[in-house]
Amino acid sequence: MKAKCIIEKDYSIGDVDPRLFGSFIEHLGRAVYTGIYEPGHPTADAQGFRRDVLDLVKQLQVELVRYPGGNFVSGYQWTDGIGPVDKRPKRLDLAWKSIETNEIGIDEFVDWCRLAGTKVMAAVNLGTGTPAEAANLVEYCNHPGGTAWSDWRRQNGHAEPHGIKLWCLGNEMDGPWQICHLSAEDYGKKALEAAKMMRWVDPGIELVACGSSNSSMPTFPEWDRIVLEYLYEQVDYISLHNYYGRSDVETLGDFLASFHDMDQFIRTVAATADYVKAKKRSHKRLFLSFDEWNVWADRFATYETWDFAKPRLEQIYNLQDALVFGGLLCTLLNNVDRVKIACLAQLVNAIAPLLTEPGGGVIKQAIFYPFQQVSALGRGVVLRPLISSPRYESVYGDVPVLQLSAVYREEEEEVAVFVLNCAQEEAVELSLDFRSFTVVNPLEHMVLTGPDLKAVNSFAEPHKVVPRPLTLPQGDNRLMTVELPSLSWNVLRFKTKK
Ligand code: AHR
Numbered sequence: 001m002k003a004k005c006i007i008e009k010d011y012s013i014g015d016v017d018p019r020l021f022g023s024f025i026e027h028l029g030r031a032v033y034t035g036i037y038e039p040g041h042p043t044a045d046a047q048g049f050r051r052d053v054l055d056l057v058k059q060l061q062v063e064l065v066r067y068p069g070g071n072f073v074s075g076y077q078w079t080d081g082i083g084p085v086d087k088r089p090k091r092l093d094l095a096w097k098s099i100e101t102n103e104i105g106i107d108e109f110v111d112w113c114r115l116a117g118t119k120v121m122a123a124v125n126l127g128t129g130t131p132a133e134a135a136n137l138v139e140y141c142n143h144p145g146g147t148a149w150s151d152w153r154r155q156n157g158h159a160e161p162h163g164i165k166l167w168c169l170g171n172e173m174d175g176p177w178q179i180c181h182l183s184a185e186d187y188g189k190k191a192l193e194a195a196k197m198m199r200w201v202d203p204g205i206e207l208v209a210c211g212s213s214n215s216s217m218p219t220f221p222e223w224d225r226i227v228l229e230y231l232y233e234q235v236d237y238i239s240l241h242n243y244y245g246r247s248d249v250e251t252l253g254d255f256l257a258s259f260h261d262m263d264q265f266i267r268t269v270a271a272t273a274d275y276v277k278a279k280k281r282s283h284k285r286l287f288l289s290f291d292e293w294n295v296w297a298d299r300f301a302t303y304e305t306w307d308f309a310k311p312r313l314e315q316i317y318n319l320q321d322a323l324v325f326g327g328l329l330c331t332l333l334n335n336v337d338r339v340k341i342a343c344l345a346q347l348v349n350a351i352a353p354l355l356t357e358p359g360g361g362v363i364k365q366a367i368f369y370p371f372q373q374v375s376a377l378g379r380g381v382v383l384r385p386l387i388s389s390p391r392y393e394s395v396y397g398d399v400p401v402l403q404l405s406a407v408y409r410e411e412e413e414e415v416a417v418f419v420l421n422c423a424q425e426e427a428v429e430l431s432l433d434f435r436s437f438t439v440v441n442p443l444e445h446m447v448l449t450g451p452d453l454k455a456v457n458s459f460a461e462p463h464k465v466v467p468r469p470l471t472l473p474q475g476d477n478r479l480m481t482v483e484l485p486s487l488s489w490n491v492l493r494f495k496t497k498k
Helices: 051-060 071-075 106-116 131-142 148-155 184-201 222-231 252-256 258-279 319-333 368-377
Strands: 002-006 012-015 022-024 064-067 091-093 098-100 119-124 166-169 206-209 237-244 287-295 339-345 354-356 362-364 381-383 386-388 391-394 397-400 402-409 414-421 428-433 439-448 474-476 479-484 488-497
Touching: 002 402, 022 287, 051 106, 051 354, 051 362, 051 368, 064 106, 064 339, 106 119, 106 131, 119 131, 131 148, 131 184, 166 184, 184 206, 184 222, 206 222, 222 237, 222 258, 237 258, 237 339, 252 258, 252 319, 252 391, 258 287, 258 319, 258 397, 287 319, 319 368, 319 402, 319 414, 319 439, 319 488, 368 414, 368 439, 368 488, 397 402, 414 428, 439 479, 479 488
Parallel strands: 002 428, 022 064, 022 339, 064 119, 119 166, 166 206, 206 237, 237 287, 287 339
Antiparallel strands: 002 386, 012 381, 091 098, 354 362, 381 402, 391 397, 402 414, 414 488, 428 479, 439 488, 474 479
């Protein structure tokens, strides 16, 4: 099978916003407790943060971390998580049928983010919570001092404001599973009042409105339209969430084509936002925050007992998941003109690239690698690939066999090409035409592939699914040919001269 792609340095989609490489930690299962935090663990620091986990989080170069939920936030009283730890209440968490000890709250999470070299994207409770409580949280975090809330933060050991810039106005409020789920109208009104108060406290913050929980919601995209009619001028972003499951579709080809479904979702939300813009005669362009995305197979588990730090949503990712995941990353890159923020949901243990053992080690799951590669090499200008590839029929319609994204880092004089090859039977011979560059030299071709699509990394065999080097593309300077194995995720690096 053959395919061609022209990579032109002047045809750009846009600059990658580093916040495209965000992630998410929720008070959920073992994400916080025995995930990032485990006092007494051999690697724990004085605050109880696992340094082995921190080291791997740093390898992912995560730009921001959404916190504390997720479904959890819609029943969370943030004041439970501040002040002396031994005085903090234990509560029932209705979202995940868990006991929440509140050992970690906003102050500790900010400390953890500093250690991890990342920033907080905070979510406020618009389920059981009120606009006033949301504004109080902004004041606690961001006001310098001299008021009850800000002085409370200072007493709790943080003299300097946390300076949290990005705030989500609730979580998935369109979902009947959400604590105090709302209609679009009711959410629009409540979020509008919260947004006004939060911005009055700190005019420097950016706000994300809750868009639809996924593209299969019966209320999609009406929810988004109605919500934006209330909030268009008050918010900076609308959120998108979507998870792609092997069990949601019938065939491997359909699962691999998830990248196309994500692309359609992004386009529909952008079109909805633009419709509201036109209706309001607004000059403002609304951007998108894809603040929950991942591959996730078993979304509808239920739990019988009230547990503390027990496994919840601990998906073990296999090679096939990692391929789909790579395709989704390309879609995010190819929409950087609209998608400014994206959060891989989540970061540790719960549907995550990192898996820990309480008291034990931590491993990199298969999806760790595509994220790490794109986060390291994908911060530049996304070029619009002119691709001609064989196509196949999927549940999402006709899709190309290759999902490809190219990022140019001018300062480093490098182009990275990321390609998912969905062809199941044969390799694809891809000719890459760098006609607008003067010199192009191949540096590296890393590939994630293998005979067993169900292969996983485990504590016993942590390196079963890892990228491996392949022979470099062959060719004459600006015209290269590269062989992409069937069912593979490929990362190609080229040294370039303008
Ligand atoms: O990430 C897991 C859950 O998925 C989140 O809590 C929720 O927002 C979504 O439905």
